[in-house]
Amino acid sequence: MQAALLPERGVVKVAGDDARHFLNGLATNDIGKVAPGAPRFAALLTPQGKIVVDFVVTEAPAADGGGFFLDCPRALAPALVDKLKFYKLRAKVTVEDLSDALGVMAVWGGSPADSEYGLSYADPRLAALGHRVILAPGQAAEAAADLGAELTAPEVYDAHRIGLGVPRGGNDFSYGDTFPHEADMDQLGGVDFEKGCYVGQEVVSRVEHRNSARNRVVPIAFEVAPLAGLPVMAGDKPVGMMGSAQAGRGLALLRLDRVADAMASTTPLIAGGVDIRLVKPTWATFAWPGETKAAS
Secondary structure, three states: OEEEEEOOEEEEEEEOOOHHHHHHOOEOOOHHHOEOOEOEEEEEEOOOOOEEEEEEEEEOOHHHOOOEEEEEEHHHHHHHHHHHHHHHOOOOOEEEEOOOOOEEEEEEOOOOOOOOOOEEEEOOOOHHHOEEEEEOHHHHHHHHHHHOOEEOOHHHHHHHHHHHOOOOEOOOEOOOOOOOOOOOOOOOOOOOOOOOOOOOHHHHHHHHHHOOOOEEEEEEEEOOOOOOOOEEEEOOEEEEEEEEEEOOEEEEEEEHHHHHHHHHOOOOEEEOOEEEEEOOOOOOOOOOOOOOOOOO
16 A cells, blocks of 8 residues: 655635534535534535535544544635635534644555544545545554554655546646536536535536536646646637646546547647547546547
């Protein structure tokens, strides 16, 4: 197994008598289903249905003080706290940014048990992403050893994530300008389409029921890595933008109908002078360019 402390991740704690109901009224997933050992991937959206911040929600056991811990981008943790406090009104809820004291470690490539050094939970997006542990950063080495994992650099985990085709906000899509379907949250368990209302729900439901997501982050392959942020072109037509890239694999946010047209006319996709090709991930159930229908 391998483990990596992820310096870009922060931790926000939401606690209090109304915490579950409060979060459930805001998040894209059903927080009623969150329990110790049963996390959920979710996001807070704008009223227009775009992602403000995405996070993994896990619950601490009552014996450890309880409360919900949001594993989120560290750079956005203060804004997440401010947004939650804006919505809380008279709810019996406390919201704290614990990012200065706690970090997030990813563990993958095996089946780790709980660590006595922190709060352990499976990554709810994909089983292959492994587990995560919220802990004091200074205890990462001890926690990795406790789990029987080799502590490695965060870039190693990033290559693992990219290889699985899992987007990372800020790298592969822009916060405040991306719908959940575009960031593949519908594919990675980040949206519950059966739950009640939350901020931005009407837009997300409309995209789902009309099957109208034209842009998505998808995995790609190449010989030489194009720089992040470069446009992806099909001839003289822009079809998207490059995101993360490592070890011959990457992610790009692409307009899929235009990509399908390019494939039908055998027009290559180019980013920064480099040919790129799509690689269908095992989890994709949406209509893939070049295929006649979505997977069942």
